[in-house]
Amino acid sequence: MRPILAATAAAARAAALELEQGGVVVVPTDTVYGLAARLDRPEALASVFALKGRPPGLALPVLVGVARQVPDVAATWPPIAVRLTARFWPGPLTVVVAARSGIGERVGGDGGTVGVRLPRHDFVRDLCRLAGPLAVTSANLHGQPPCTTAAEAAAAFDVPVFDGGRCDGQPSTVVDCTRTPPRCVREGAVAWSALQAVFA
Numbered sequence: 001m002r003p004i005l006a007a008t009a010a011a012a013r014a015a016a017l018e019l020e021q022g023g024v025v026v027v028p029t030d031t032v033y034g035l036a037a038r039l040d041r042p043e044a045l046a047s048v049f050a051l052k053g054r055p056p057g058l059a060l061p062v063l064v065g066v067a068r069q070v071p072d073v074a075a076t077w078p079p080i081a082v083r084l085t086a087r088f089w090p091g092p093l094t095v096v097v098a099a100r101s102g103i104g105e106r107v108g109g110d111g112g113t114v115g116v117r118l119p120r121h122d123f124v125r126d127l128c129r130l131a132g133p134l135a136v137t138s139a140n141l142h143g144q145p146p147c148t149t150a151a152e153a154a155a156a157f158d159v160p161v162f163d164g165g166r167c168d169g170q171p172s173t174v175v176d177c178t179r180t181p182p183r184c185v186r187e188g189a190v191a192w193s194a195l196q197a198v199f200a
Contacts, residue, residue, distance in 0.1 A: 004150045007123040007164035016130040018160055024048055026139045026153040027127060028164025029063070030120040031092050031172050031189060032146035033153045034136040036063075036127070039073070039106055045135055049108065051157055053142040059109025060135040061094050061172075062116050065128030073114050073133050075100045080199050081177045087198055090120040092172040092189035107135050117172055123164045138171065146171070 005011050007028055015025050015036075022041045026033055035052060037044035039062070049056060062073050067089070070077060075098040085095060099107075099114035107114060116133075119125060128134055138146035139153045147153040150163035174185035175195055182199060184192045 001154050002158060002160060004154050004161050004163045007162040009126065011162055012123060012126045012130060015127050015160065015162055019044070019127075019131045019134070024051065024159045026147075026150070026157060026159055026161040027124045027136065028121060028150070028162065028167055029124050029136065030090075030167070031138075031170055032148055032167045033139040033150065033161075034063075034124075035139050035157065035159070036124075036134045036136045038131055039103065039133060039135055042106065045106055048135060048137060051159070052137060052140070054108075054137065055142070056108045059104075059113070059115060060107040060137050061174075062103075062107065062114055062133050063124060063128055063136045064116060064118050064133045065125040065130075067118060069128065069133050070116060071100070073100055073103045074098065074116055078177055080180075080182055083198050084175065084177070084182075084195060085118070088190055088195075089118040090125070091118075092120070092170065093117065093195075094172045094174040096174060096176040096178060096185065098178060113176075113178060115174060121164065123162065 170189040173190040
């Protein structure tokens, strides 16, 4: 098992270098630990699917470090997405919108949409600011519970792991904003009723 690295500012730079070189890393988020890869490294994205055993039909979500990175991955940002993210970002809300050309094909799924989230965790946000928006999916074998500690992730995956403490374990809520009214794809840390109160 590889050494576990503390999730510091210096470690974020090391993680960014690993990602630039086409590697995959495990990072802490405000929900669970996640397998991360750069969007412009096809081999790394393929490795994430392979390591997790994730079906290619299930798209990889994308994390951003700041809201201004959203246009790097999203073709449109409808008014309802503006309202929801103004209320719940940074935090455990993933917004599905039309993907920018080329992005959908890289992250899998239907190829036309992308799920975007601005997490409430300094380390992964710093990393996204350094490396650009990242494809990040929960660090676990597909169908198994997600890792909530660095030790669990290090035992499961032979990639660099950055320890940011225990994550709370609740996945993000996923809302499809490509339709009106928006549709709940997965209810997680943000209650669907709280989202409905925004667009009702």
